[in-house]
Amino acid sequence: SPLDIFVNLRNTFQVAVSTDNRYGPVFNRGTAQVILNSLRQRNYRAGTPITLLGYSGGAQVALGAVTYLKYALDVPIEVISLSGVVSGDKGVALIDRLYHLKGDRDVLAQIGAMMFPKRWPFMAWSNWNLAKAEGRVQLISLGPVTHNGPTGPIDPVSLLPTGESHLGQTLEIVMSILTDGQAPSAV
DSSP states (O other): OHHHHHHHHHHHHHHHHHHOTTTHHHHHHHHHHHHHHHHHHTTOOTTOOEEEEEETHHHHHHHHHHHHHHHHHOSOEEEEEESOOOOOOHHHHHOSEEEEEEOTTOHHHHHHHHHOGGGSTTOTTSHHHHHHHTTOEEEEEOSSOOSSGGGSTTOSSOBOTTSOBHHHHHHHHHHHHHHHSSOSOOO
C-alpha cells in the first residue's frame, strides 16, 4: 500500500542519516537526548542497565544513540534488533550485547548486511566483526519469517512449522532476553 511505501522510505532515510558521517552525529545525539528525557520522566534510577529495542531501521537508530547514551549514563546497554537494518558502526563497539533477530526470508535485513562494508565477514577489524568475535553480537534466526507484513515477525496470524505464531515466537524470544539475559536459540 502507499502507506507501507511511505513508512519504508522514511525508515530508509533515517538509517541513511544515522549512518552518515556528516549528519549522523547530530541525529544520533538528538535520539539519545529523547531517550534520556524519557528515562528521566519515568524516574530512571542512575546505574540501572538499559535495553533498547529497534525494529527495522529503528535498530540502527538505537545503535546510533548508544554512543551518546553510554557517555551520559555509563551503564551496560543492550540492543535488541528486530529485523534490523544496521550498519555495524561505532555504536556496536560500545554495546554490552546486541541481539540481532531476523527471519530467514527477510530480504531487507539481508540487503542491509550487504549494504554496509563494516558488516562484511572479511572486514575482520570492523566494530561489527570484532563484537561478533567477542560474543557481544548474537544472531538469532526467526525461521521462515519475512521483514514485515503478513509473514513478518510481529504477525499474530501467520504460523511457524511448530504451530506458534510469528508474534508469539518474537515475544517469547524478547521476553527471554529481558528476563533471563539470553535468547533461547542462536544462529
